[in-house]
Every structure is written in C-alpha cells, then in structure tokens.
Amino acid sequence: MELINFRVGQKTISLKILDILLTERFEDNLTALPNDNKSFIGVKDYMETPTPIFDLGIILNKQSTQDSNLSLVDLFSGWEQKQHEWFFALENSINQNQPFNHNTDIQQSNFAKWYSSFKTENEDLRAIIERFKIPHARLYSRANKLIELVKKGNPKQALIELNIERNSNFMQLIRLFESAKEQIVLDYKPIIIFTTKDGRTPHIGLLVDKVEDNISYKKEDIKPLDKLTDVGFEIDPQTKNMMRGLIKLEHKHSVLIDPSAIFRPDHLMHQHTEETAEYGLF
Incomplete structure (x- = not known):
C-alpha cells in the first residue's frame, strides 16, 4: 500500500x-x-x-497551526522584551550606582532553561535557538564584571564596556529573536x-x-x-x-x-x- x-x-x-x-x-x-x-x-x-x-x-x-505559530511568535516576543528589561536595568544600575537586582547566574536563568528544553520539528528554528546560548552566556558573564567595576568606583569604564556589549552580544541576541520569529512565519506554507x-x-x-x-x-x-x-x-x-x-x-x-x-x-x-x-x- x-x-x-x-x-x-x-x-x-x-x-x-x-x-x-x-x-x-x-x-x-x-x-x-x-x-x-x-x-x-x-x-x-x-x-x-x-x-x-x-x-x-x-x-x-x-x-490551527497558524494560531499555534502566532502564539509561539508572541512567546518569543515576550522573552525578547524580558532581555531588553534586563539590559536596561543593568544600564540603570550602573548610571545610578545602585545594586543590580536581576539574575546574573546563567544556570538560574529562566530564559536559558526555556531555550535549553525547547523542542521543534523545524530544523532551521532549532539551529537558531541553539545560537542563543553563546551571546546570552557572555552577557551574564560580562554583567558580573561590570558590576564589579562599579563596586570598585569605576562606573565610567563600566558604561564604556556596557556599550560594547550593547553593540555585540546584546544586539546578536536581539537579532536572533527576530530571526526566530521570522522563521516561524516563513516556514508555514x-x-x-x-x-x-x-x-x-x-x-x-x-x-x-x-x-x-x-x-x-x-x-x-x-x-x-x-x-x-x-x-x-x-x-x-x-x-x-x-x-x-x-x-x-x-x-x-x-x-x-x-x-x-x-x-x-x-x-x-x-x-x-x-x-x-x-x-x-x-
């Protein structure tokens, strides 16, 4: 048959x-x-x-798969917004010389736990998700170093290095979010x-x-x-x-x-x- x-x-x-x-x-x-x-x-x-x-x-x-895809796009948008909030909170803590009250341990990150357990039949989307790990881990690692710079009385240097992170690891992470959402929409034919x-x-x-x-x-x-x-x-x-x-x-x-x-x-x-x-x- x-x-x-x-x-x-x-x-x-x-x-x-x-x-x-x-x-x-x-x-x-x-x-x-x-x-x-x-x-x-x-x-x-x-x-x-x-x-x-x-x-x-x-x-x-x-x-419907279309509705399911739209829900997944919304989920990615939600995680993207949380990364923006995390980065802006880090910037504000350096500017205001105040404690940073967000998580900087990649092992305890809810986002890292989510993308590590994410499963999909879409091979291209799975490859994009895999690429989240490096810039996300680097951001957390750099955040701890920037916080130490502020504690040592060097907030200006911390801001300089934060801008480097903004244009490298943080922007790479944001571009990956956009690529993931685009892949979800374009793959549905x-x-x-x-x-x-x-x-x-x-x-x-x-x-x-x-x-x-x-x-x-x-x-x-x-x-x-x-x-x-x-x-x-x-x-x-x-x-x-x-x-x-x-x-x-x-x-x-x-x-x-x-x-x-x-x-x-x-x-x-x-x-x-x-x-x-x-x-x-x-």
Missing part, C-alpha cells in the same frame, strides 16, 4: 495515494459559510465542485489535500502544514487503536472516526487517516456519506 505522509503541527498523518486527487498551495481564498464545526474553514471550487475544506490542525491538535472517494470527484479538502514523504506499508504494519481506547484514552468522535491506526516510522508514529469518514457540512450534502467501520487497506 502506498501512503503519503503530511505534517500537521507536531503530528505526522498518512493518507493512501488513491484517496488523494491533488495537493495545492493554500492561498487563504476560501468562501466562508455558516457552520458550527470549528474545523470547517470554508469552501473552494475544485473541478467545478464546491468542496468543503477542513483544518486538520484543529481536528487533531484543537488549534500550508497546503490543501483534495481527497476523493471514487478516484474522480472531490470529497473534501484537508489543510495540512506540508508534505513529508512517500512510504510503502503492508497491512500488518498498521497498528490498531484498540489498545489506546481500551485503557480509557479518550478521542473525540470526529477524530476517532477518521483514524484507522498507527504506523511506526523511524523515531515516531504516523496516524493513518480515512478522509471519507470526515462528514460534509449539512448545507453541502448532495449525497449520503457512508462512515464505514473498516478502512479499505487493499
């Missing part, structure tokens, strides 16, 4: 090649229609057929998968983050979800209906999706949609 893997947030999903008519870049040009289903984001014409489009991010993750039930006409469209790879699997490679549900692992009905099993990849699992099990909005139903218990694997 030939499958194609797609990325949806931190999850990987698989669809049979025979279930796919076409993939195309999402241009945010859907026709909105009233509907109570949060995952239904609009209609797009395909082969002169109004086709409902569903956001798989909302179905699988309870939040969602696509619509137009699916089919008969191999000719569109059934629904699914919004996903990106195409990953093609894989070939045998029926015995598909692990059922029974064990998850038997131990009380709750899955909402819409998601459960379309999940047909787990596929073991190299370092993770992919969820096999049956797009025919996702209902069409009532106002678009021109034919009865069958939701079968078994997915035709072969």
Whole structure:
C-alpha cells in the first residue's frame, strides 16, 4: 500500500495515494459559510465542485497551526522584551550606582532553561535557538564584571564596556529573536489535500502544514487503536472516526487517516456519506 505522509503541527498523518486527487498551495481564498464545526474553514471550487475544506490542525491538535505559530511568535516576543528589561536595568544600575537586582547566574536563568528544553520539528528554528546560548552566556558573564567595576568606583569604564556589549552580544541576541520569529512565519506554507472517494470527484479538502514523504506499508504494519481506547484514552468522535491506526516510522508514529469518514457540512450534502467501520487497506 502506498501512503503519503503530511505534517500537521507536531503530528505526522498518512493518507493512501488513491484517496488523494491533488495537493495545492493554500492561498487563504476560501468562501466562508455558516457552520458550527470549528474545523470547517470554508469552501473552494475544485473541478467545478464546491468542496468543503477542513483544518486538520484543529481536528487533531484543537488549534490551527497558524494560531499555534502566532502564539509561539508572541512567546518569543515576550522573552525578547524580558532581555531588553534586563539590559536596561543593568544600564540603570550602573548610571545610578545602585545594586543590580536581576539574575546574573546563567544556570538560574529562566530564559536559558526555556531555550535549553525547547523542542521543534523545524530544523532551521532549532539551529537558531541553539545560537542563543553563546551571546546570552557572555552577557551574564560580562554583567558580573561590570558590576564589579562599579563596586570598585569605576562606573565610567563600566558604561564604556556596557556599550560594547550593547553593540555585540546584546544586539546578536536581539537579532536572533527576530530571526526566530521570522522563521516561524516563513516556514508555514500550508497546503490543501483534495481527497476523493471514487478516484474522480472531490470529497473534501484537508489543510495540512506540508508534505513529508512517500512510504510503502503492508497491512500488518498498521497498528490498531484498540489498545489506546481500551485503557480509557479518550478521542473525540470526529477524530476517532477518521483514524484507522498507527504506523511506526523511524523515531515516531504516523496516524493513518480515512478522509471519507470526515462528514460534509449539512448545507453541502448532495449525497449520503457512508462512515464505514473498516478502512479499505487493499
């Protein structure tokens, strides 16, 4: 069986090649229609057929990837603001010859703890995060030396060296924040998968983050979800209906999706949609 893997947030999903008519870049040009289903984001014409489009991010993750990305950008902006506040507080303590009441131990830095534990599938973003460590550690190290200069009665020299830090390690840190936020926004290039039930006409469209790879699997490679549900692992009905099993990849699992099990909005139903218990694997 030939499958194609797609990325949806931190999850990987698989669809049979025979279930796919076409993939195309999402241009945010859907026709909105009233509907109570949060995952239904609009209609797009395909082969002169109004086709409902569903956001798989909302179905699988309870939040669209775009909203998740915006939240992550806001998080980076928050950490960036804290670094500005820390640096300005250091500058003010030198100017006013007052104690610096912020942390200067890199091991106790909440920001350092955060970026050290940060995980992402985005390799470029992960590389940017890794680069935070050196300028951030240098800033903390230099801050202790500047504080010692002030204590020894040399605030002017401390200010001179602080300006050097402003134009080097501090600015490098700020540029990395901007690069990280830009990477998050630019990396998101969602696509619509137009699916089919008969191999000719569109059934629904699914919004996903990106195409990953093609894989070939045998029926015995598909692990059922029974064990998850038997131990009380709750899955909402819409998601459960379309999940047909787990596929073991190299370092993770992919969820096999049956797009025919996702209902069409009532106002678009021109034919009865069958939701079968078994997915035709072969």
